[in-house]
Amino acid sequence: MRRLAILTATALLLAGCTSGGDDSSSDGARGGDTETKESGKPSATRTTPVPTGPDCADVWKAGATLPQDYEQCLQDGEPGPQDETPCLDGSTLVIFDDALYAVTGGRIVEPEASPLQDTEEFGAAFSACTGEE
Structure with missing residues (x-):
């Protein structure tokens, strides 16, 4: 049981x-x-958005004008190497590949000295952009 x-x-x-x-x-x-x-x-x-923009070699030429509406360029299908600083007037100071720089809508400059951030001409452009001295 x-x-x-x-x-x-x-x-x-x-x-x-x-x-x-x-x-x-x-x-x-x-x-x-x-x-x-x-x-x-x-x-x-x-999904990762596909970057868009013109080819960097077509945009970044010393003496040329950086388009006013410039945001980025592409190098081998990827965004090009650049640093941006917003300016007081609404434009942007862009350094491309540590070799060239310009304010959107302005002339692209290639300083003779390196690094470009140490040149007097870049210092003047940076000060004009940010208001810093």
């Missing part, structure tokens, strides 16, 4: 664990998938 009671209790426990475990895990997995698909939320996959 004792053996029958133990077997019955064990069978009930196993039946409860098996059916409860299967139901909750399969419903939970389906429920999660269904909610994601039905909710209209975007997937976790992200």
Whole structure:
């Protein structure tokens, strides 16, 4: 009799664990998938925007004018190496490849000395742009 009671209790426990475990895990997995698909939320996959702009070799020529609306150029399909400083008048002072600089809408300068940031002409352009001396 004792053996029958133990077997019955064990069978009930196993039946409860098996059916409860299967139901909750399969419903939970389906429920999660269904909610994601039905909710209209975007997937976790992200896309990187493709950079746009003119070729750097076409823009950055000493003596040429940097377009007023210039934002970036591309070198081998990637944004070119540049540093930007916002100016007080709304323009931008752009240094390209540590070799050339210009204020948007202004003449592109290639100083004879290097680094260009140490030249008097760049210092004057930077001061005029930022108001710093």
